[in-house]
Amino acid sequence: MSESHAKNSILRSGPERLLDAAGVSVDRMPMLHVIFDRMAAQCSENLRQLSAAPAFFSVDAIGTKRIGDVLDAYEGNVVIGIFHVQAWDSRILIGLDHNFVFALAEALFGGDGGEAPTVEKRQLSNLEIRLAQKTFELLGNALQGSFATVCDTQFKLERVETRLDFAVIAPRNTFGVNAKIKLRILGRSNEMFVLIPQTALNSVRQHLGRDLSADMSVRDPRWTKQIKTEIGRTEVAVRGVIEERQFILADIASLKVGQVFALQATTKTRVKLECNAQPLFWCNLGQADGVYVLRVDEFVNQQQEFIDDVLSH
Structure with missing residues (x-):
């Protein structure tokens, strides 16, 4: 643990520690829904430029869960991208299940969905891992752009892991924000997830709790034209x-x-x-x-x- 991180832990108030221990409901951070919706929209746009097959990302669910429970659900069927977020002094995970990678590879290399999807359990090939790495870079850029209204920081891809034993970003019994995102392509539905340790969001929690309805205003057509x-x-x-x-x-x-x-x-x-x-x-x-x-x-x-x-x- 870095010196600054340790100092921040000491200075946190009692109520903050209680919230971290119990897990903060995402309802207390409504901006997260906006951020992940923006990420999904940007990913859909990026993929439409790369794939001839129609593709659509959509947010399936956002919740607070223990990090270990999230990872255990994907054991043996996921490739993980580990990102360092310098402004938060923390790391986050983006995970793609194997079917996600298989479908993406088929679409990008000219498939039309006519063949039956892969049902056998197998490890990803080197080419598929390289494809996953390029996908992580695109996803990280989309997430960084979506968070730009809350904080100006970089989501830097550090490494790609195929074993969950090495995908350690926080104690497994601590809580994290887990966003499940669906990719609809070639007539199939595939899943990815974003996992952010709850403590990583402490510095921006106030901004994430902003009510967008209070920020809404009537659009001025003359100003829009200008x-x-x-x-x-x-x-x-x-x-x-x-x-x-x-x-x-x-x-x-x-x-x-x-x-x-x-x-x-x-x-x-x-x-x-x-x-x-x-x-x-x-x-x-x-x-x-x-x-x-x-x-x-x-x-x-x-x-x-x-x-x-x-x-x-």
């Missing part, structure tokens, strides 16, 4: 990527002044146009009036980009 206009004028930076290369740390350490890197690209190689590290278009490179120009050719197929990223690791 916001849209100003957003449309926002400047964004884009970059054209001709070629990317992977290096290991030893390669970087051995670089010398004057060293030349040969590129495989030619004048006919298409250029990827990116904004905020997100690929947007494939472009053709040319010249006009003495400067380089890009002509948009087609949208980037994000599903294929995702698959190529999984296969390249």
Whole structure:
């Protein structure tokens, strides 16, 4: 336990300790419902860009349960992503049951749901674990964005575990907030969960207890129009990527002044146009009036980009 964490434990009041010992009802933290609904909506949007098959995330249930009881329910049938949340000085879990991973792999690699789902109990392959890791990164970004209205922090994926013995983030007899989220894809319903130790939410509990109905106000159409206009004028930076290369740390350490890197690209190689590290278009490179120009050719197929990223690791 870190020094700051220990100090916070000492300074907590008696009522707070009693609440932690008994488990705080999520009804006392109504913003959690909003946050997980936003996460589900963002995940649905992200997956629609990657999969040709219709996919929909929805929050099935949110409750407070002992951490050990949650993990025991998935014993031998789950892959776990462990995230570090620096602002909370804590870690959280996101779990995907094996059927979730199987269905996602089938959809992303061109399946149409015509084959019967996998019923045999087996361990995930290396490819499926890599797919799960990329999925955790997308889920972590969605959760981070959903929590942005409550706190500005990062959800950093530390590691992926297939054994629950190594998925330890808090004592098993302590309480945590458990959100079950369903993924509907290829005509099947699959499950994932988010598990946050209750003590991790102490620093933002006041914000989570906010009543959104008190914040509601009548929308001003003129103000809404003004916001849209100003957003449309926002400047964004884009970059054209001709070629990317992977290096290991030893390669970087051995670089010398004057060293030349040969590129495989030619004048006919298409250029990827990116904004905020997100690929947007494939472009053709040319010249006009003495400067380089890009002509948009087609949208980037994000599903294929995702698959190529999984296969390249």
